[in-house]
Amino acid sequence: MFQQTPVYDRLVAERGDVPVQVRGEADRIHRDLAQVLRQTSTSQPSAPQSVFDSKVPPTAL
Known part of the structure; x- marks a missing residue:
């Protein structure tokens, strides 16, 4: 670097x-x-896979 x-x-x-x-x-x-x-998503099946996954499609932003 x-x-x-x-x-x-x-x-x-x-x-x-x-x-x-x-x-x-x-x-x-x-x-x-x-x-x-991973532990949170296992204990809460309705939780998103990742907090970083967008819930809004990028085109709608």
């Missing part, structure tokens, strides 16, 4: 690779949310 520079390398050495840590946390949260949504 970014071309590493000596400044970036020094920051990573001092503070850790923050973008990698954030990406890892985002992946973990995504997995946790997917698990919760």
